[in-house]
Amino acid sequence: MNEGALRVVRAAAVAVVAAAAALVAALVLGGAVTEQVIPGIGDAGAATRWGLPVSRTAMDLLSALTVGALLAGAALLPVEGARETPKLSRDSVGYLHAASWLAAGWAAAAAATLVFTVADVLGQPVTEVIGGNELSSYVGSLEQGTALMIVVLLAVVVALLARTTTTPAAAFGLLAMAGIALLPPPLTGHSASAANHEVAVTGVALHVAAIAPWVGGLAVVGAHALLGRDKLPIMAERFSRMALWCYVTVGASGMVNVISRLPSPSELVTTDYGRLALGKIIAFAALGWFGWWHRERTIPALHDRKPRAFARLAAVEAAVMAATMGLAVALARTAPPPETGTESAIKTQLGFDMPPHINLERLATLWHFDLFFGVLVVVLGGLYLAGVLRLRRRGDSWPAGRTASWFFGLLTIVIVTQTGVARYAPILFSVHMAQHMVLNMLTPIFLVVGAPTTLALRALKPARVRGDRGPREWLTAMLHSRFVRFVAHPAFATILFMGSTFALYFTPLFEDLMRDHLGHIAMMVHFLASGCLFFWVLLGVDPAPRRLPHPMRLLLLFVTMPFHAFFGIALMSLNQALATGWYNAVNPPWGTTILHDQHTAGSIAWAFGEVPTFVVLLVMAFQWYADDQRQARRMDRKADRAAERTARGETGAEEDELAAYNARLAKLAERDRLASEPGSKTARQPES
Known part of the structure; x- marks a missing residue:
């Protein structure tokens, strides 16, 4: 084993010892391994408590x-x-x-x-x-x-x-x-049973998704430095950019998780769970200092061919990270403080109490924060705005109409996921259907017209290393991949757009998804994604593997839109309610019957299709007109250039080719005429 491998083994051993020490200390201080065994209740034993x-x-x-x-x-x-x-x-x-x-x-x-x-x-x-x-x-x-x-x-x-x-x-x-x-x-774990489990579940998902590449990436980059491998400066710079976003995500999601379990700040010091959470916050702050030192000191040292400073600091930082992960495991084994007061059955299922009688004012003012879609809107809006600003700083223009369309689409997401609509959607099928129609048939139109892929291709810089793949190259490769060619086929996009609605609501899948918050998020994400895919194929603003001609787009629109009307009529014709187990469990005391509310949802689905159809027709008419204008301007420029060449006594390449072709035809015709005349030389060929 060479010297570099020995250094990696020593660093790994230090990290394991740090994680074990932090885990043991937190388990003892938090009381997870010192619980009293109550007679008559089964005990898994010390092996399980520690194992x-x-x-x-x-x-x-x-x-x-x-x-x-x-x-x-x-x-x-x-x-x-x-x-x-x-x-x-x-x-x-x-x-x-x-x-x-x-x-x-x-x-x-x-x-x-x-x-x-x-x-x-x-x-x-x-x-x-x-x-x-x-x-x-x-x-x-x-x-x-x-x-x-x-x-x-x-x-x-x-x-x-x-x-x-x-x-x-x-x-x-x-x-x-x-x-x-x-x-x-x-x-x-604890997130699924937290008081506000919608926020807690999304927060812990973001937390885990950000901390794994941060910890694992640092360990691998540190090992790369200890082994003395090539490309370390490139590797460290890329990891540093990613680690900054991971650090921000881990900090924000961790704060959300702590608030969802510890409503009172005083519980950070008065409860075992709070004290462990406070220790994790301190370790997180220390990791932030390590990251700042890397960006300011050790990464510049790599360009000066001094990798030892980076390797030493990375090894220490990895040990702190391992100890923090051990602390996190002990925190997961420690029960959060119980809530004061009694919790209603509705709050247990929904994460919030039953809202009052529905009206337009409460739909607009009874806001409900959904962390997943809140983060989604902020990220999509921030990335789009960053792309526009980069183009402006470079001196390039970007249509204001596309920007307005993109942010209006994000606004519709906020309206149906953060306002009172999100609070009433789980308990009233009619409000859920309105939410579905907006996310599936209205929001995607404005997002697609915003042309985010075109903006990304123009704003992203090519990879610094020739032949390498940066974000721009990966995006281009994805657009040309076989997977995108398959899903972007008009037939697949249309079948997914129309058929998934019937497959969802007329099977037990709908009730299963409504009972689980992650399932509910997956359902709404599917509405949004399938709508974006269909209108991407239909409107064709961004680059796509296949571009339909305008008459085919118009035909596809008139073929697909009536299916939502048929779906609405099918809902209004049913004599049996859908997802009765769920809606009986959350049925509001001020509401109408479940079947009547379902018929209302059907009427919403039947009538709503007119709105996106009208919007798409306007967009398609503008696109068709703009395309005709571009073709006309192109033909005018071509005619002007031909007239200028004629005035100068010049001929273009196309005219030269046509003249040569006509001359050749004339020559062949003259040869045939001479050959057909009696006594001509061409008619008297010598015999071989």
């Missing part, structure tokens, strides 16, 4: 390292080869092979966590759980068990595929799969 947090810490660390290794192979290191056929460098392939071993360890740690979790829930020693039938029978019935099984399966797939991956696109696919595998366990 569960240890295996969970190992799972979190290995998952972060897996993501970091995949991130290094897919994005942090430059790719090689031609732009049409890029391939991963030797170091990138090496990191993917390391990710394979790390993912295998991640799967093993998740399996151990699954066994300890079942033992903890059943209150039985882990030996009895393994020897009996409890493990197989409880895995499917426990949310945490199902979540951990998903992690095991996805981690095993990553471990197997990472051994044979050699292209950047496949590496990004594995990175996306690993990112999905991060989410199930934290989403089934």
Whole structure:
């Protein structure tokens, strides 16, 4: 083992010791391993009390390292080869092979966590759980068990595929799969049972999705420095830019999670959960200082060929991160303080109390903060505005109408997800249908007309390293990928736009999604995404694999829009209510019958289709007129150039080709005429 490998092993050992020390101290101080055993209640034993947090810490660390290794192979290191056929460098392939071993360890740690979790829930020693039938029978019935099984399966797939991956696109696919595998366990913990579980669930998802690439990326960059590999300055700069956004996301989502569980600031020092959260906040502030020092001191030192300072600081920072993750696991094992007072059944299901009788004023003023769509609107608006400002600073123009259309589309998202509409949508099917129609049929029109892809292609800078892939190159590659060509086919986009509505509401899937906050978010995201895909194909503002002619667009519009009217008529004709289990559980005392509200929803779906149809017709008419004007101007310019050449006695290339062609035809005709005359020389050919 060479000197660089020894330094990596020593740094890893320091990080493991720091994580273990922080975990043990937090478990003892938080009381998670010193609980009194009550006679008559099953006890899982000391092995489970210690084994569960240890295996969970190992799972979190290995998952972060897996993501970091995949991130290094897919994005942090430059790719090689031609732009049409890029391939991963030797170091990138090496990191993917390391990710394979790390993912295998991640799967093993998740399996151990699954066994300890079942033992903890059943209150039985882990030996009895393994020897009996409890493990197989409880895995499917426990949310945490199902979540951990998903992690095991996805981690095993990553471990197997990472051994044979050699292209950047496949590496990004594995990175996306690993990112999905991060989410199930934290989403089934305290966040799902918090008072405001809508905010808590979204906050913990953002927290985990940001902290894994931050921790894992730092560990891999530090190992790269300790091993003395090439491309370290490029790798460190790319990681530093990503780490800044991860730091902001982790801080904001962590603050949201603390507020959702500790409504009173005094509980930060008066409760065990609060004191552990306060320790995590202090560690987070220390990590911010490390990041600032990297950007100001150690990254410039890399360009001066002084990697040791970066490697030493990165090793210390990785140890602090590992200790913070151990503290986070102990925090997850510590119960938050119980809420004061009694909680209604409605608040348990919705996350908020039953709103008063519905009217227009309350729909507009009874605001309800949805963290997911709030963050989505802020991110989309900020990125779009940053692109416009970059073009303006460069001296390029961008149509104000497109900017206005984009932000009006974002405003419609705010209206249906943050106002009283979002508060009444879970309990009234009619309000939910209005929310669906706006997100699926109105918002996408304005977002598509805003041309975000065109703006991104113009605003993003090409990669600094020739042949490498930056954001602009990845966007271009995605637009030309087979996947986008398939989903952007007019037939697929149309079937998804029309058929998914019937498949959702006339199957039990609708009620299942309404009962889970993540399912509800997924449903609304699908409405928005399928609408954007369809109107992207229909309006064709941004570059697309296929561009329909204007008559075909008009035909497609008149073919698809009546289907929503048919859907509305089908709802109004039903004599049986949909999702009766859910709507009976949240039925407001001031509301009408569930079936009558469903008929109202059908009338909304039937009537709403006129609005987007009118808007799309206006956009298509303007596009058609503008296209005709461009064609006319092009023909006028061509005619003007031909007239100028004629006035100067010149001929263009096209005219020269036509004259030569006519001369050749005339020559052939004259030859045929002479050959047909009696006594001509061409008629008397000598015999061979």
